[in-house]
Amino acid sequence: MSQDVRLTVAAQLERARARTKLLTDAVDDADLVRQHSPIMSPLVWDLAHVGNQEELWLVRDVGGRDPVRHDIDELYDAFKHPRRDRPALPLLNPGEARAYVGQVRDKVLDVLDHVRLDERRLVSNGFAFGMIVQHEQQHDETMLATHQLRLGAPVLSADPPPPAPVAVSGEVLVPAGPFTMGTDIEPWALDNERPAHPVAVAAYFIDAAPVTNAQYAGFVAAGGYDDPRWWSARGWAHRQEAGLTAPMHWQREGDEWAYTRFGRTSRLVADEPVVHVCFFEAEAYAAWAGRRLPTEAEWEKAARFDPATGRSRRFPWGDEEPAARHANLGQRHLAPAPAGAYPEGASPLGVHQLIGDVWEWVDSGFEPYPGFQMFPYAEYSQVFFGGDYKVLRGGSFGTDAAACRGTFRNWDHPIRRQIFSGFRTARDAGPDAS
Incomplete structure (x- = not known):
């Protein structure tokens, strides 16, 4: 061994x-x-x-x-x-x-x-x-x-992401009930992922795929960046101070949007997950759409819960280590893949691309789990608890599989968008959902 x-x-x-x-x-x-x-x-x-x-x-x-x-x-x-x-x-x-x-x-x-x-x-x-x-x-x-x-001529290259063999849209119902959050068995899990503990979650709906460029462009076209109704007080103050008008690296080319990625500018790909948005932008889009961001527990239940067994899996597709057919990880591609590109990576409930493509903002602060024990040093997790951070889950196309699993937790300031960050939305299901 x-x-x-x-x-x-x-x-x-x-x-x-x-x-x-x-x-x-x-x-x-x-x-x-x-x-x-x-x-x-x-x-x-x-x-x-x-x-x-x-x-x-x-x-x-x-x-x-x-x-x-x-x-x-x-x-x-x-x-x-x-x-x-x-x-x-x-x-x-x-x-x-x-x-x-x-x-x-x-x-x-x-x-x-x-x-x-x-x-x-x-x-x-x-x-x-x-x-x-x-x-x-x-x-x-x-x-x-x-x-x-970085400015200047392109220096990185990679194969483009695969096309989507299935169309993925709409939302998925996640039933009410407890699930096991966190882990006690992942040998390389970091201290903030531990310990495993039961969490009861009310029924909710969650997007079957991350919010795409086309969906987000609708928010921009509807004047979402100019309407304070959709923004939290902090978010609106930041939007004004930073002069936000669209996701980072978007620019207008005539009547269309273009995107500059690693030194190359091309037309925006409509069905790719939107990337390089901060928490406040994600929050505002969700409000405009009549929805909200999922909590961290909701995200993890959607990613790990198997309703047939009641068990929490390591990954949405099961316990098998990530392979190329499951998720867009490891800088194999230099872009998110279109919605529906990895049907073999979907969860049992039918939620797609929870691992890889874009880090997903969730509406939870970075806090320790019940029974948390610092190991092996405070500066990895403990000193960040309770600060001005929001959690991101799931990894991106730039995240390696060694640093990504269903329990892995990332965190950053809600204004950050240089990271490969996107999101999906959720809504309450109500007591009669089944």
Whole structure:
């Protein structure tokens, strides 16, 4: 068993590093050190940061080895330096950063060969290694978002998403009753996903697919951005202050909308899920449509509950690891797929594309589950609880499968839209629904 875990860990570490290399090798050194947005780090900071986290946890803590670079810990501590300030730090240059992460990885693979995976909770089932895999993949998605903000000629390419073999529209009834939220059994689940606990949910309807560009364009055309009736007080204040008039990266071309994605501008694809909207935009659209955003519990019940067994699955389609037929994950495509593109990934109730394509805003703050226990460090989850955050669920086309499951929780400020964020809507079903 431990050998199987070692092989899995080694493969996941290599896959994450290959993606990091692709994202950082795609641009020249000037682009690596440039800050493409004040809310994003220079790519070279992300590169060295993933190496530093790997060194701290796997080389020093798990392995008990001497530091590779003890002098740079503070530079790459995300809590000590806001993103806007990072370009002014004495960061490792691109060559130094690449050499550093290579040295760290060599030591980590040696640690993996020798550490006992049953001696303490931190390494049980390879948890610490899995935590670092997820951390690197999360930063890879952040770097992908930085590429989307980058100006200049395109440097990334990928096959287009598949067409939709089925038409998906309308809404699905999720029956009332309890379900199990969270997990006790996912070996690499992070502390905020634990523990598993029962949650009773009233009956509700939820969109069968995420809100599409065509649907959202209807809100824009109806003057939704100019009508405060649809916006919360905070949302309307932000819309005015930020001058929001459409989703990020949309622009008018004659009578139509176009979208710039990774340096290429093309006509808006009507049946793709809308992406790059903030929570307040999602909330306003839902109000305009006579609906609301689902809560986090409603989203997870739609994604995991199997009415035939009453059991919560790992994923909408079952317990099987995500495959290409299930979901749009892992930067395999550089866009969301059309609604209906993954019928094999639908939930038992018929809800589609809950995993991949776009992160989905839900109307819940980021809070601990009942019985939460911090592990292995407070700065992953605990320090964010109760802050000005809204939860996002399900992952995006830029999320790797290693960092996405039916219980995975993401969170961000409700004004953020540089992330690959979309949404779906819901409504109460009433006591007579069946």
